[in-house]
Amino acid sequence: MTAPFFAPLMVEARKLNRSLAALLAVAAPSLIALFTFFNMLRGEEPAPWDMWMISACGIWAFFMLPMSVTALTALVAHMEHGPRSWDHLRALPLPRWRLYAAKAVCVLAVAAMMSAAVLAMTWGAVALAAAIKPQLQPVGVFDLAKYAGLMGRMFAAAVLMIAIQLWVALRWASFVPALAVGIGGTFFSVVATSAKQGVFFPWQMPVNMLATDAWRAQTALVLGLGLGLAAMVAALIHLSRREVL
Numbered sequence: 695m696t697a698p699f700f701a702p703l704m705v706e707a708r709k710l711n712r713s714l715a716a717l718l719a720v721a722a723p724s725l726i727a728l729f730t731f732f733n734m735l736r737g738e739e740p741a742p743w744d745m746w747m748i749s750a751c752g753i754w755a756f757f758m759l760p761m762s763v764t765a766l767t768a769l770v771a772h773m774e775h776g777p778r779s780w781d782h783l784r785a786l787p788l789p790r791w792r793l794y795a796a797k798a799v800c801v802l803a804v805a806a807m808m809s810a811a812v813l814a815m816t817w818g819a820v821a822l823a824a825a826i827k828p829q830l831q832p833v834g835v836f837d838l839a840k841y842a843g844l845m846g847r848m849f850a851a852a853v854l855m856i857a858i859q860l861w862v863a864l865r866w867a868s869f870v871p872a873l874a875v876g877i878g879g880t881f882f883s884v885v886a887t888s889a890k891q892g893v894f895f896p897w898q899m900p901v902n903m904l905a906t907d908a909w910r911a912q913t914a915l916v917l918g919l920g921l922g923l924a925a926m927v928a929a930l931i932h933l934s935r936r937e938v939l
Contacts, residue, residue, distance in 0.1 A: 715769055719808050722762040726750050727815035734823040734830060742834040743820075747841045748904070750816040754809065755848045755900035756887075757880065763852070763859050764876025766804060770797050771863035771872065790934035794864060798926055801860055802853070809849045813841055844903060851899040851915050853922025855879070858896060861929035893917075 730750055734741075817836070824831040858879075863872035879897035892898035893910045894917065902914035 715766060715804060718762065718765055718769070719804055719811065722758050723754075723808055723811035723815045726753050726758060726812055727819040729753070730816050731819035731823050734820060735827060737830055740830050740833050743832045743836045744834060746820050746832060747813070747816060747836075748844065750812055751841065751844050751848065752901065752904055754812045754845075755852075755903065757884065758812075759805070759809075759848070759852060759900055760855060760876060760880040760883065760897050762808060763801075763805060763856050764873060764880070766801055767856070767859040767863040768869045768872045768876075770801055770860070772869055794930050794933045797864070798857075798860060798930070801856060805852070805856060806849055809845045810842075813838075813845055847903045847911075847915055848900040851903055851918030854899065854918045854925055855896040855922070857922045857925035857929060861925065861933070864929070864933055896922075 727750075730746055734746065820832060859872060859876055862875050863869070866872070879895075883892070883895065883897040883901075886892060886895075887898075887901075889895075893902050893905075893914050896918065899914040899918035902910050905911045905914075
């Protein structure tokens with residue numbers, strides 16, 4: 695099964711390489727790095743590494759990740775919806791679920807790479823700012839394992855949000871429903887940040903990894919990853935059984 699699935703996966707990867715996905719994957723983390731760079735240059739006293747790195751992770755989970763997933767899933771779906779190529783793809787002699795699974799794997803892979811890029815670019819931004827103003831050299835230890843672990847949990851908690859966005863984007867040929875869901879989810883996540891029920895809201899699950907209450911963080915992680923994988927499987931089954939998108 696590995697070899698037959700590898701072929702559509704490679705095709706999807708090549709499609710993404712020829713699309714604007716690469717630009718999106720660089721642009722979103724770069725915005726956080728630029729914000730960190732200029733914000734650091736405004737300071738007069740050094741701050742701990744934790745402040746810069748964890749703040750970048752928070753910005754990513756709170757706003758940039760949901761919006762990036764919205765744009766990415768709409769882009770991936772539009773590559774087939776735009777030229778109306780679903781009829782051709784679904785007529786190929788292979789299980790239909792593999793077509794959608796390949797897209798899901800690519801979306802998850804790009805989101806993971808963007809998460810890693812946030813850490814790398816933020817580190818570079820802080821290092822550059824410290825080189826320009828040496829008195830701002832961050833204090834404390836740069837704990838890469840800690841930051842990578844936090845970002846990894848944020849990514850895992852975002853799987854449910856990613857599954858919902860991809861499901862909607864692939865289900866409707868118009869990009870409007872996917873954008874409406876993504877923008878709406880991000881909006882309610884922002885305006886209801888302090889809501890206790892936010893731990894159960896897919897768009898707030900990633901940022902709940904920063905919660906001081908261990909119960910909130912653990913609940914959001916388990917629900918985001920567990921329900922996310924279940925939703926992804928349900929999406930593959932539902933989409934592969936539809937005759938017309």
